[in-house]
Amino acid sequence: MNTLIVLLAAVVSLAGAQTDAPECHCGMFITHYHEEYEVHRLPPFDLDDCSAFKRCKKKCALEYDTYTNGGDLNYRLDNGYTVGQEICIQMAQKHNVGxxxxxxxxxxxxxxxxxxxxxxxxSINNLCCSRGHFVKCEE
Structure with missing residues (x-):
């Protein structure tokens, strides 16, 4: 019986210790036909506490700027795709919007x-996708 109580106490203390640290999440979104779509999630980072929202916004802005090279959807990523192509793929695969x-x-x-x-x-240029492929927007 004592072993069961000790085991139960250990499980309860582990469950309490697994609370998430304060985090800041950064994402990229579009509005399409009055719907909001998250088109890319940037890496999260830890915060000291949940009152550091200005720091969170500044860090996310810097992450966005770095990932897109200043908001350029034509910026080529390490995988060979452009930022725009990555977004078009995500929209087609995850949201069925090509x-x-x-x-x-x-x-x-x-x-x-x-x-x-x-x-x-x-973004400094607009996103246009045709059948899941990033294309130049017609002017």
Whole structure:
């Protein structure tokens, strides 16, 4: 019986110790036909506490800027795709949306699983996808 109580106490203490540390999440979103789509998630980072939202937004803006080379959807990533092509693939595969025209890609930040908030960054060129392929937007 004592072994069962000790085991139960250990499980309860481990469960309590697994609370997540305060984190900042960074994402890229578009609005398409009044729907919000997360088109890319950037790596999260730890915060000291959940009151550091300005730091979270600044870090997300920097991450967005680095990933897109200043908001450029034509920027070529290490995998050989452009940022725009990566987004078109994600939209087609995850959301079953293969065609998009003249969409702006916005950067957002979220801390401690709160709501997403615009971090001030957006694409310098528009996103256009045709059948899941990144194409030049017609002017």
């Amino acid at each position: 065609d998009l025209w003249d969409e702006t890609v916005y950067g957002y930040a979220r801390q401690c699983n709160g709501p997403w908030d615009y971090d001030g960054e957006s």
